Amino acid sequence: MTEQLSAPSYQVHMKGIDYPKTRQEVISYVREHNAPDDVIRVVGEMQDQHLTFTDLARAFGEAKGRLEGRR
Numbered sequence: 865m866t867e868q869l870s871a872p873s874y875q876v877h878m879k880g881i882d883y884p885k886t887r888q889e890v891i892s893y894v895r896e897h898n899a900p901d902d903v904i905r906v907v908g909e910m911q912d913q914h915l916t917f918t919d920l921a922r923a924f925g926e927a928k929g930r931l932e933g934r935r
Contacts, residue, residue, distance in 0.1 A: 874924045877903050884914035902927075 877899035881890065890907050906927045910919065 874903055883916045887912045
């Protein structure tokens with residue numbers, strides 16, 4: 865699970881998105897591009913706002929940190 869949330873891994877699934885996007889637009893995009901469930905889950909947990917690349921990078925960093933802290 866943690867590997868799927870690494871910065872290089874999640875950036876692959878976000879490639880090609882023109883920001884800002886709403887949470888639902890990002891979820892739709894990553895689903896269409898076969899992102900892993902972990903990626904979709906992190907985006908789904910974000911506030912429904914206009915998201916930027918920086919917002920997503922922060923969210924994935926926090927999610928990875930939470931997972932690593934559980935070990």
